[in-house]
Amino acid sequence: MTNPVTHSDVLIIGGGLMGSSAAFFLRHAHGKSVTLIESDLVGRQASGTNFGNVRRQGRPIHQLHLANRSLEIWRKANKLLGSDVEYLQSGHIRVCYRERSENIAKMEEYAADARQNGLDLEILTGNTLRDRFPFFGTDVVAGSYSALDGHANPRLAAPAFARAAQKLGAQVFENTRISHVTKAGTDFIATAKDGRVFKAPILLITAGAWAGELSAQFGEPVKLTARSPTMSVTEPVPYAIAPAVGVMTPLEVETVYFRQVARGNIVLGGSTRGPAVAETYRSFVKPQNTLTQLQQLRRLAPALARLNIIRVWTGIEGYMDDSLPVMGPSGTTSGLFYAFGFSGSGFQIGPGVGQTMAELIATGATGIDLSHYRVERFTGVK
């Protein structure tokens, strides 16, 4: 008996937001035949369990071009995909605490650079800040407000891209674990654990925390650390907080963030992350991390202390040592591309990454500067 073989122009391994949106744009904009392979369910890990921030500010300045491109996609996502991803352009504010008031100058400096790169930020302090956002605690002294950022529902986004890609003719295989991938002649050959074979002249690896074992098969081992975010949600309360809120601080423990969804629940995350083992496909929130997160939340927005959280959750994210993704062509193998290791900051840029990778694959070039994301910075291969 021979194993079934699936052929296509492009094979994508990893059905998170990057892989799903790349599959969508390869069909939608470039008419390439696409096979998307997911070892579990589409968007189940980092892409589906993150905070849902559609946030440009705070990203490296060199990433804003990509973030702006992604924002345009978020704004028309419902129409483009034919399903609601609950994108809400309700603003995003990043604040700093009194003890670190030196950050106000950094905020202003960042805002000046951001303005040159298409991101308008408004710096608010004192009573102006408090009048507009009365829920902040007394430790909060300044905020950087972006009116055109917001949030969306991560549980819905990646699956919506994958379904839309499927409607346009992409083949999507869930619960398909690739055990071995190689290049023979002009084709990449990926073999699933159950023996199914997938062939294509182009391979895109978007496998998040699981990508390292695949890139290693092409002589490009990279260090990926699996971590799991600490997420919580409150019971629904009347909708009152428009912007997504975050903290600018060098201390990870202070980096709590929250947003209120249209139906009223307040989603919170950050402050701590837990360890994870990618191989197990299941991660758990550490109770102490939840307690620490709630403590930080009370400092940021004391009024929220009157609410209850009703659920916590987490997923598995892949982190690079420099917190920047690997994105672009392989350094060793022609026809091979990567987009993984988004280090807990991939949701907003996800659709832009998909569009950019599709463009790069289909046309051989992209207007987005990918020089910061080259895999060679880890492998040393020139």
Next chain:
Amino acid sequence: MAEPRVIIVGAGPAGVRAAETVAAAGLTPIVIDEGRRAGGQIYRRQPDNFRRPYGDLYGTEAERAKAVHDGFDALGDSIDYRAETLVWNIADGHVWTASGKAQEALPYDALILCTGATDRLMPMAGWDLPGTYSLGGSQVALKAQAVSIGSQVVFLGTGPLLYLVASQYIKAGARVAAVLDTSSFTARITALPDLLALPSVLWNGIALTRAIKAAGVPLLTGVTPVAIQGDAKTGVTGVTVRLGNGEERHFAADAVAMGYHLRPETQLADLARCIFAFDDLTRQYLPVRDGDGRADAPIPLYLAGDGAKVLGARSAEASGRLAALAALRDLGLPVDKGAMIMLRREVGRYGRFARGLAKAFPWPHSHAAALADDTILCRCECVTVGDVRRTMDVTGAAETNRAKAFSRIGMGRCQGRYCGHAAAEVIAAHGDFPVADAGRLRGQAPVKPLPIAIGEPE
């Protein structure tokens, strides 16, 4: 060497007997109770200034209730009792508790979960109206606070609790409009051989039925619920059911008590990463444990009482003792092996009776499949049956956790404890696959809402 630390969660009949057993071995167990006073739900005690006698409160079970209360009270300082304390998570080698704003993380050498049960509910049109209560909730209102849930109450569902609570309401002088059982009378005949495992309990059940009829209350079996009528402002105004012959009957009422037997509170076992297996007879996933209550889990975990599997309060006392003896034995302490053998036999007898109850009062799963699209399935998140079916059609979700991610079913404050079983039935029926394949909603901490103020100085 320090004394081994045994933590018991729950202080109903299972928890109290487990605590006694551990204390009798010379250890000081920590007993964590969500309740204000020990007794659990079935033997819930009335507030301090209430003075109703045991016979009024617990009927035929008055002696057992008193024995459990007295047993607990006699423990005094030989246990470390934490009332009004929630265990919100079990992880990282600790039991995580919350009481008001105070929190603690307690290490343990053995952990015995006696978490009890809550009502198993089947959605129906109008079950989201004010005035709709669970059977358990309506019993608590009467038992603890001496109040009725309404001035004219319909009891609807199936299971022994349906008859027990209805007769307690009648006895207390409340007006009961009807007792409506979805199970057929013939199911009871079929179940008789198993029910004869406990003749006295069976006899008590028959006596309850007679008392209801003697009071002139309509008692119908084999009904199919049609709708609870009313509106959001005035609440419940009546209940309509369909009889076996197709005839519809309406009963005016301002409150409905509904329930379809009970379901174990297994969220803590789930958070402790216990393995679950599907139980064909009752159509639900249950934590896996051995005959003594040792859980199939990566930690020294023991399960007893209705929180592991619904076998009733009498069984809970025996399984609480047995799980405690198993824990003591595993800790290397001397235990009475003869006592363990006797307890195993006793638990086995209750198991046979419980099988009989499950056959006599089956979970009416076909009702879930027949629910109209506009019926609310998840009351916490206002997700309708149609929302779930459409989600499956559009997204291809073919399992409850995936349906949850896309439709919010079971995502609210009860985390699917009340809609999860019905949701699995709706999903299985719509997808045309066995309900076991619909899976079970994964538990997440906190098992009940946790204040953001947790850990704040008082």
